[in-house]
Amino acid sequence: MSRALSGQTFKLTASEWLNTERAIELDEYRGKIVVIYVFQMLCPGCVSHGLPLAKNIQSTFADSGVQVIGLHSVFEHHDVMTPDALRAFIHEYRIQFPVAIDQPSEHNTIPKTMDRYQFGGTPTLLILDQHGKLRLNHFGMLSDMQVGALIGSLLEEGANAGAESQTLDTQSPDGKALGDNNGCDEYGCKV
Numbered sequence: 001m002s003r004a005l006s007g008q009t010f011k012l013t014a015s016e017w018l019n020t021e022r023a024i025e026l027d028e029y030r031g032k033i034v035v036i037y038v039f040q041m042l043c044p045g046c047v048s049h050g051l052p053l054a055k056n057i058q059s060t061f062a063d064s065g066v067q068v069i070g071l072h073s074v075f076e077h078h079d080v081m082t083p084d085a086l087r088a089f090i091h092e093y094r095i096q097f098p099v100a101i102d103q104p105s106e107h108n109t110i111p112k113t114m115d116r117y118q119f120g121g122t123p124t125l126l127i128l129d130q131h132g133k134l135r136l137n138h139f140g141m142l143s144d145m146q147v148g149a150l151i152g153s154l155l156e157e158g159a160n161a162g163a164e165s166q167t168l169d170t171q172s173p174d175g176k177a178l179g180d181n182n183g184c185d186e187y188g189c190k191v
Helices: 044-061 083-092 112-116 144-159
Strands: 014-018 033-039 066-072 099-102 124-128 134-139 188-190
Touching: 014 083, 033 044, 033 144, 044 066, 044 144, 044 188, 083 099, 099 112, 124 144
Parallel strands: 033 066, 066 099
Antiparallel strands: 014 099, 033 124, 124 134
């Protein structure tokens, strides 16, 4: 986790929203934990690991005060990862949670939210606490158990409202330094 980002209030810069009838403001979810799954539909690690994890989080914690949101953050293959292609992807993969399209930058290939928060690539898992503060910014894979434990800690922390908040930190489950790959591999796509 990037320490510089810990505890910041998080904002999305979206050009469009899918799976919802209107644009979503993260402030609407105050009092809930928000899990943001940052992905690209052509990222192997996103499809094989990140997407199933996001769907598991949604189904496991739907009634526990947790909201899952997707953020399609395209930094490569811009000509094929269009909003129309994303709509087909969402339909084919049966994604039920809202998905924001990260607003493209006018100056470089990295979209605005990805650039602002310095995501390492895709998949990235972001977790905001009940106060909207960014508590986890993790590039690469995490196991269901690791994420469940992190969410459980935040739910407990919210239940103990007077407790002092602390930053959640994770490491790669296999000890591999995430982001050591060039381009895309089974772990994700590096910026």
